[in-house]
Amino acid sequence: MIRFESVTKRFDDGAPAVEDLDLEILDGELTVLVGPSGCGKTTSLRMINRLEDLTAGRILVNDEDVMSQDRIQLRRRIGYVMQTSGLFPHRRIRANIATVPRLLGWSRERIDRRVEELAELVGLAPELLDRFPHALSGGQQQRVGVARALAADPPLMLMDEPFAAVDPIVRTHLQDELVRLQRRLGKTVVFVTHDIDEAIKLGDRIAVFQDRGRVAQYASPTELLAAPANDFVVGFLGRDRELRRLALIDVADAGVEEAPVVLGGDSAEAACETARRHGRDWVIVVDDARRLERWVAVDALTGPTVADAVTTGFRYTVSAGDSLRGAVNAMVASTIGVAPRLDSEGRLEGVLTQASLNRVLA
Amino acid sequence: MNAIRWSWIGDNTDLLLEKTLEHVHLAGLAMLFGLLIAFPLALAAVHWPRMYGPSLAATGVAFTIPSLALFILLIPFTGLSVTTSLIGLTIYTLLILFRNIVAGLNGVPRDVSEAARAMGYTRLRQLFTVELPVALPVIMAGVRIAAVTTIGLVTVTALIGQGGLGQLFITGFTLHRTTPLIVGFVLSVALAVVIDLVLVALLWLITPWRRGRE
Numbered sequence: 209m210i211r212f213e214s215v216t217k218r219f220d221d222g223a224p225a226v227e228d229l230d231l232e233i234l235d236g237e238l239t240v241l242v243g244p245s246g247c248g249k250t251t252s253l254r255m256i257n258r259l260e261d262l263t264a265g266r267i268l269v270n271d272e273d274v275m276s277q278d279r280i281q282l283r284r285r286i287g288y289v290m291q292t293s294g295l296f297p298h299r300r301i302r303a304n305i306a307t308v309p310r311l312l313g314w315s316r317e318r319i320d321r322r323v324e325e326l327a328e329l330v331g332l333a334p335e336l337l338d339r340f341p342h343a344l345s346g347g348q349q350q351r352v353g354v355a356r357a358l359a360a361d362p363p364l365m366l367m368d369e370p371f372a373a374v375d376p377i378v379r380t381h382l383q384d385e386l387v388r389l390q391r392r393l394g395k396t397v398v399f400v401t402h403d404i405d406e407a408i409k410l411g412d413r414i415a416v417f418q419d420r421g422r423v424a425q426y427a428s429p430t431e432l433l434a435a436p437a438n439d440f441v442v443g444f445l446g447r448d449r450e451l452r453r454l455a456l457i458d459v460a461d462a463g464v465e466e467a468p469v470v471l472g473g474d475s476a477e478a479a480c481e482t483a484r485r486h487g488r489d490w491v492i493v494v495d496d497a498r499r500l501e502r503w504v505a506v507d508a509l510t511g512p513t514v515a516d517a518v519t520t521g522f523r524y525t526v527s528a529g530d531s532l533r534g535a536v537n538a539m540v541a542s543t544i545g546v547a548p549r550l551d552s553e554g555r556l557e558g559v560l561t562q563a564s565l566n567r568v569l570a
Numbered sequence: 571m572n573a574i575r576w577s578w579i580g581d582n583t584d585l586l587l588e589k590t591l592e593h594v595h596l597a598g599l600a601m602l603f604g605l606l607i608a609f610p611l612a613l614a615a616v617h618w619p620r621m622y623g624p625s626l627a628a629t630g631v632a633f634t635i636p637s638l639a640l641f642i643l644l645i646p647f648t649g650l651s652v653t654t655s656l657i658g659l660t661i662y663t664l665l666i667l668f669r670n671i672v673a674g675l676n677g678v679p680r681d682v683s684e685a686a687r688a689m690g691y692t693r694l695r696q697l698f699t700v701e702l703p704v705a706l707p708v709i710m711a712g713v714r715i716a717a718v719t720t721i722g723l724v725t726v727t728a729l730i731g732q733g734g735l736g737q738l739f740i741t742g743f744t745l746h747r748t749t750p751l752i753v754g755f756v757l758s759v760a761l762a763v764v765i766d767l768v769l770v771a772l773l774w775l776i777t778p779w780r781r782g783r784e
Contacts, residue, residue, distance in 0.1 A: 259688055284690035294685030298703045298779045307689050340779040356689070 209235050210256060210364070210398070215265035215421070217251050225251040226421030228265070234413070235363075238390050238397040242407040243417030243444070249400045252421055253366050256398065257286045269364065284308055287357030287365035287395075291372050293349035295341040301352050302337040308360040326355040331385065347378035354386070358393075367399045371406070383409055404444060408433070408452055416441050430456050453569065454532035462532060462568045464549050464558030467492050472501070476509040476517070490544050493519055498555045500525065500548055525550050526560070532568070535560045578749045586738075590757060593734025596727070597720045597765075600656055604663030604716060611664075612671035613697075622672060629665040637662065637723060641730050655727035662723055663716040670712025674705030707780065710773045714766055721762040725754070735761070 538547035728736030738754030
């Protein structure tokens with residue numbers, strides 16, 4: 209556990225960067241420090257491994273005051289990933305990853321074994337290990353940065369906007385992998401970002417920094433979005449806060465409504481009756497096994513059977529594991545305002561409508 | 571009429587070899603002392619940026635002293651000795667070496683130094699195993715210029731009784747012979763070119779990460 213106790217950091221030029229910060233970071237969690245630039249989040253992070261020395265207060269890592277420890281030893285025990293990969297340009301990837309183990313004096317065999325293990329863990333192709341950093345893409349370099357931080361298996365990792373400089377597609381990918389890694393390894397991660405989406409996506413807990421290390425709110429993403437503590441947090445979460453909330457809720461947690469379902473061979477008359485019974489002006493067409501096919505408007509049922517009518521496909525469907533944000537997307541895209549929810553076999557379980565969201569958001 | 575008497579060269583191969591070696595020896599020692607002085611000076615200037623201006627000014631002023639004048643100034647203290655020529659030659663290497671070592675170290679990307687710190691490098695290890703290697707290309711550029719300059723300058727020290735291949739100029743001049751003059755000239759130019767190429771090859775050899783990049 210990391211505990212900040214009334215921590216103040218003052219740089220030479222006057223105003224404190226962090227003032228009287230109290231914060232507790234729990235073991236095995238991914239804690240995100242988020243806030244606008246100049247809010248003190250990065251300074252707070254850098255005080256943990258003494259890249260900056262604090263001016264007043266204490267920081268305890270596992271009940272030990274960092275200021276009373278040798279800073280070189282302290283840093284070797286804490287993983288660090290930075291925005292630009294900061295890889296050593298004159299060393300091959302293999303040696304870059306091995307940085308801390310080499311400083312710690314591990315044997316060659318142990319280092320080699322560890323490097324290959326890490327390459328696999330962070331998804332680096334083995335042939336990249338013998339290249340120099342400049343031959344790697346930004347995303348690959350960042351993976352190496354993560355592998356280097358993990359090399360000596362530190363229980364604690366500090367990450368300073370590690371994905372800010374890579375393109376959005378790679379970033380999403382790296383974020384997903386970080387979550388996967390953290391779940392698997394159970395590391396304590398302190399992650400700094402200015403991107404609230406990233407914070408919500410990654411954080412078990414989020415500390416929203418307002419200014420000078422003042423924490424406006426410290427909560428889980430769900431709590432943060434459901435009950436922002438003040439106007440600053442509301443503003444920082446942005447105008448699509450409710451949509452962000454939806455992103456955190458599984459469609460399985462929202463109810464589904466029964467939908468008017470017909471088979472292709474049903475008569476048009478029966479289909480209209482089904483629609484009427486459900487109070488809808490459309491029906492969903494499924495096959496014998498209740499697997500979703502298409503939908504058709506009641507007005508279009510002019511032939512003798514459903515199969516004679518012009519039907520429309522669903523561009524999106526959802527199933528358990530997807531977020532409600534995906535469900536809203538499916539609703540908007542369907543033009544009849546519903547998101548079909550399917551089970552793992554592709555069978556229709558029902559549809560989500562805006563009403564199904566109200567229940568979980570309330 | 572032949573300007574060169576080839577037989578003279580044949581008759582004096584031992585002398586030419588000796589003078590060439592002497593030349594290399596003088597230039598090499600001057601470079602060594604130059605590096606030994608410029609390196610700590612550059613480290614200090616990187617660490618305390620306030621020192622950079624004065625250090626640059628001092629080495630710059632030394633660089634502008636006419637070489638002959640400097641040697642003559644030194645004679646009362648150190649005589650017509652190797653020491654005199656070495657002091658002079660070393661002083662002329664300082665500006666270029668100092669400036670390039672500072673530029674090289676300051677040119678190490680911030681994130682690279684920062685990463686080294688964050689990984690738990692000691693200051694000294696960071697300097698020698700991270701910052702110096704990364705700064706090497708810029709430092710070597712300075713070493714090349716300084717080496718070539720020094721090789722040219724060594725000939726001037728012939729006037730105080732040293733000078734390696736420069737001695738051949740004196741010989742040619744006093745005996746009114748063109749052959750030693752031309753041979754001395756060609757050999758010292760060739761030496762400068764060869765040393766420069768050797769340094770380029772050395773840099774290539776010790777910086778594998780830069781190959782195929784430019």
